[in-house]
Amino acid sequence: AIQMTQSPSSLSASVGDRVTITCRASQGIRNDLGWYQQKPGKAPKLLIYAASYLQSGVPSRFSGSGSGTDFTLTISSLQPEDFATYYCLQDYNYPWTFGQGTKVEIK
Amino acid sequence: EVQLVESGGGLIQPGGSLRLSCAASGFTFSDYSMNWVRQAPGKGLEWISYISSSSTTIYYADSVEGRFTISRDNAKNSLFLQMNSLRAEDTAVYYCTRDVHSNYYDSGRYYPADYFDFWGQGTLVTVSS
Numbered sequence: 001a002i003q004m005t006q007s008p009s010s011l012s013a014s015v016g017d018r019v020t021i022t023c024r025a026s027q028g029i030r031n032d033l034g035w036y037q038q039k040p041g042k043a044p045k046l047l048i049y050a051a052s053y054l055q056s057g058v059p060s061r062f063s064g065s066g067s068g069t070d071f072t073l074t075i076s077s078l079q080p081e082d083f084a085t086y087y088c089l090q091d092y093n094y095p096w097t098f099g100q101g102t103k104v105e106i107k
Numbered sequence: 108e109v110q111l112v113e114s115g116g117g118l119i120q121p122g123g124s125l126r127l128s129c130a131a132s133g134f135t136f137s138d139y140s141m142n143w144v145r146q147a148p149g150k151g152l153e154w155i156s157y158i159s160s161s162s163t164t165i166y167y168a169d170s171v172e173g174r175f176t177i178s179r180d181n182a183k184n185s186l187f188l189q190m191n192s193l194r195a196e197d198t199a200v201y202y203c204t205r206d207v208h209s210n211y212y213d214s215g216r217y218y219p220a221d222y223f224d225f226w227g228q229g230t231l232v233t234v235s236s
Contacts, residue, residue: 001169010157011190030213031211031213031218031220032218032219032220032221034222034223036223038152043202043226043227043228043229044144044152044202044223044226045226046224049207049209049220049222050209050211050218050220050222051211053146053211053220055222055224067213087151087152089152089154089222089223091220091221091222094157094166095154095166095167095168095169096154096157097154097156098151098152098153098219099151099229100151101151101152102204
């Protein structure tokens with residue numbers, strides 16, 4: 001199975017900060033990667049698919065980049081509602097695998 | 108409005124069986140593949156099973172292969188997960204997700220893309236004696 005390694009596992013940031021989360025695949029996965037946001041007690045929400053395509057309705061401060069094995073989720077200006085845990089998910093082949101998550105906390 | 112509503116969770120003893128359901132509404136269920144994803148308490152997300160729109164293609168994670176069975180009833184807009192031989196490590200919130208098959212363009216050609224655009228609220232399964 002493809003291993004997805006996210007970093008950092010957690011970070012503290014302030015409102016207005018630029019935040020970057022990375023995800024590394026154990027083998028090349030083209031652009032077959034999505035990013036999901038999860039708030040406590042809630043179901044995850046799709047932010048980005050195919051590495052860089054913004055899901056409809058998601059604010060443009062979220063962006064994704066990367067290809068092959070290295071991917072990045074960027075929040076250009078962190079907002080109060082963005083404090084959550086973020087997961088990457090590879091859909092290149094089965095079994096699909098998530099990263100371990102990155103918790104974004106208030107500084 | 109798209110809705111996915113899971114049910115069937117609860118407390119079950121190790122070795123027992125449970126059947127989860129996911130009722131879909133607000134979209135043409137038979138047009139979409141579906142998945143189950145779970146999350147152990149305080150842990151990350153784990154994809155566990157996929158079923159294509161017509162049930163012709165099914166995949167499982169190694170952790171549940173041979174114990175869990177995914178199925179669907181398109182006439183009843185429902186997705187199921189039959190869970191047998193349950194273990195303590197199966198304790199988790201179980202989510203059903205709608206799977207979108209799309210394409211993206213890169214370097215002169217199109218590639219398939221899959222993503223989960225809608226999730227249910229989850230149902231908690233607790234395996235304990």
